[in-house]
Amino acid sequence: MTIDIDTVTKILRETAETVVLPRFRRLAEGEVSEKAPGDLVTVADQEAEEIISRRLREILDVPVVGEEAASSDPGLTRALLAEPRVWVVDPLDGTRNFVHGDERFAVMVALVYRGRSIVSWILRPTLDRVHVAELGSGAWCDGRRVRREPAPADPALLHGAARGRSLSTAERAHVEGAAPALAGLERGSGCVGVDYPRLAEGGLDFMLFSGTRPWDHAPGSLLLTEAGGVCLRPEGEPYRPDGEGRLLLTAADERTWRTVRPMMIP
Numbered sequence: 001m002t003i004d005i006d007t008v009t010k011i012l013r014e015t016a017e018t019v020v021l022p023r024f025r026r027l028a029e030g031e032v033s034e035k036a037p038g039d040l041v042t043v044a045d046q047e048a049e050e051i052i053s054r055r056l057r058e059i060l061d062v063p064v065v066g067e068e069a070a071s072s073d074p075g076l077t078r079a080l081l082a083e084p085r086v087w088v089v090d091p092l093d094g095t096r097n098f099v100h101g102d103e104r105f106a107v108m109v110a111l112v113y114r115g116r117s118i119v120s121w122i123l124r125p126t127l128d129r130v131h132v133a134e135l136g137s138g139a140w141c142d143g144r145r146v147r148r149e150p151a152p153a154d155p156a157l158l159h160g161a162a163r164g165r166s167l168s169t170a171e172r173a174h175v176e177g178a179a180p181a182l183a184g185l186e187r188g189s190g191c192v193g194v195d196y197p198r199l200a201e202g203g204l205d206f207m208l209f210s211g212t213r214p215w216d217h218a219p220g221s222l223l224l225t226e227a228g229g230v231c232l233r234p235e236g237e238p239y240r241p242d243g244e245g246r247l248l249l250t251a252a253d254e255r256t257w258r259t260v261r262p263m264m265i266p
Helices: 005-023 043-059 067-072 074-082 095-099 169-181 192-201 214-227 254-264
Strands: 032-036 039-042 064-066 085-093 106-113 116-124 129-134 138-141 144-146 159-163 184-186 206-209 230-232 248-251
Touching (some): 005 116, 064 067, 064 074, 074 085, 085 095, 129 192, 138 192, 144 214, 159 192, 169 254, 192 214, 214 248, 230 254, 248 254
Parallel strands (some): 159 184, 159 206
Antiparallel strands (some): 129 138
16 A cells, blocks of 8 residues: 555645635634634634545545544544544644644644554644654655654753643642753643654654544654654553553653653653
8 A cells, every 4th residue: 555645745735725824813703613611623624624534535545533523423533443544634733823823733644554653744834844754664854854863861951841731630740840850841832743843853852741632643653753752651552543541751762751751650
């Protein structure tokens, strides 16, 4: 099975140009709603997912697990367990940023084969920048190979982030208690399509996530691991889009993961 990476890139770019960017900082009244308290969705999310899903099926006619469709029908995610090949789509990652006029949003797609991401795309529409990764073939940004250098061995030189909306009170206190021992600890951008490329390219050394939905992590986890980083559950198991679990610790390399794991996870 061969997927033309450039064809999918073109789909994402064209969708962003026709549906997403025309509404950036121009959302009309009634074009933003809540799927759940604090969980925003816009017409751009919905229309982009419809277009991307249809066009991906024209390339490979397999189930599509899209964020917005799965919000209405959570049972769609069972395809990741039941079907050998599945498209995973996040039509507008960082919707809250998008709504508030912040450029840190992305359009993301991954192709999952038997529970593993094998190809992924992350488009930053306002930058026209695309990160792609293919299992066993590496990670790339606009044709440039992305390789993650090992992070410093000294924790005092590490810069990290903790995206902790779902952390328990005890977990949050543990993370906050570790912060003084690090060079820096931030919350992240509010868009994993921004955070994973930062990890892959050296802008961060590690990041803790407290939510691991497949559309958020199937694309970026492949990008990071193909660049040389790691995406592991607290027990040390690799992230899988078809797996279960709430916490995920990503890092520049295994040594860094082992260093920060007790600092980030009680």
